[in-house]
Amino acid sequence: MAGRVAGKIKLQTVDELLGVPEIAGTQEIEIGRIHAFPNHPFKVLDDERMDMLVESIRENGILNPVIVRPDKNGDYEMISGHRRLHAAGIVGLSKIPAIVKEMSDDEAIIKMVDANIQREEILPSERAFSFKMKMDAIKRQGARDDLTSGTEFQKSGIKVDSWSREVVGDEAGMTGRQVAKYIRLTELIPELLDNVDVKKITLTMGVDLSYLDVQVQKWVYEYFKENGFLKPVQVEALKNHSNLSNASQHMIITILNEALPKKSTAAKVSLSEKKLDKYFPPHYSAKDRENVIIQLLEQWSTQQAQE
Structure with missing residues (x-):
């Protein structure tokens, strides 16, 4: 401290x-x-x-x-x-x-983490596994003597987890919730975790992916490797899917592709000023030209409806 x-x-x-x-x-x-x-x-x-x-x-x-x-x-x-x-x-x-x-052994784990976590540059994977090691060691040690509520925390596994996360977070300058997010990264396959380290996959995306089955993670990584990208909206689609327990690789690819924004199929028309100069007097402003074009289009539309 x-x-x-x-x-x-x-x-x-x-x-x-x-x-x-x-x-x-x-x-x-x-x-x-x-x-x-x-x-x-x-x-x-x-x-x-x-x-x-x-x-x-x-x-x-x-x-x-x-x-x-x-x-x-x-x-x-x-x-x-x-x-x-x-x-x-x-x-x-x-x-x-x-x-x-x-x-x-547990003292050594805690001291090893505390000594190394002070480095200026810590990768997400380093923080994730070191937090997990320290939290597990603290849980094995039981409630510390200086915590009066220690007996209460030992009554259930959930409370012990919450307490140990808070201890780890407090000593690292973050909340227990943040500690829990980092520890989730230990559930990622190495290939995805490596890309979190190099910031090609965000921490939030990594946490969401960590809840997926290992095989699904492998398919996601293959998609990422082949296409060169993985968007937050795609990970969100996987996260919100009702059932991936029996998913196939084809199904995962379909979910990832359908999550991407659809490209506009509308035809784009571009009229350069040089083209328009042929039809308009020099003194016509851009607004004048626009009004004439709209009027002519309305006439054309009316004729089409009558035919």
């Missing part, structure tokens, strides 16, 4: 979030002895930001130690610092400064 200093919000550092000392306890640990956190939801990409991190480490070393916890095999599990570990490997370092913290 953030603290307030002199009327301003002070964001906590990763070390403060994890409850570790700023300097004490730092060790040099061999890179080969540190393994990634299981099902780590945050992507480590060799992109421009990674290139910048690699150059920084090459010039200045690793300024902030990573956070790890000991595992059962005498090695270490990464809690915070997957990108730094990857960059250190690229640079060619054999060891990395680390702070070792004893944590239970």
Whole structure:
């Protein structure tokens, strides 16, 4: 959580979030002895930001130690610092400064999410799976001691879900409802979720698609891949369809196509000024020309009706 200093919000550092000392306890640990956190939801990409991190480490070393916890095999599990570990490997370092913290599995999940969710750029998929991991861990832990209504929340699964979403949302600066929307994205097939990450499919569309059967999602993705687009109105049509339980691929394609706005079949007539100059005196204004054309059309229409 953030603290307030002199009327301003002070964001906590990763070390403060994890409850570790700023300097004490730092060790040099061999890179080969540190393994990634299981099902780590945050992507480590060799992109421009990674290139910048690699150059920084090459010039200045690793300024902030990573956070790890000991595992059962005498090695270490990464809690915070997957990108730094990857960059250190690229640079060619054999060891990395680390702070070792004893944590239970659920504590480790919560601390891992809290440490990584503070990154400036978080993909929807990263937020979705990290929120789900943290919420599940909180539910397993039960109501916190500092919540007086904890007993009440444990009485039903629905209340526990609502409470845990609110806890996750409060610590991430959003509502429990927003957290629930992100968690829905974990029900998307990877191909659709990837397109939410690159903003070719909106978050709202992704949430709506997540309620569809996996096979239907696959057909939607094939349609998207073949046509190069997927419109909100199309997803809305699938969402509002009365029964997709026995839908075929042909049926899904038909729903998607029929949801698109119909192209106008009316004939378009264009008369350029150059064409009209042949029939009108130079002093006739555009309005004068329009009145004459309308009168002639009315005469023609009357003649057609009499024939």
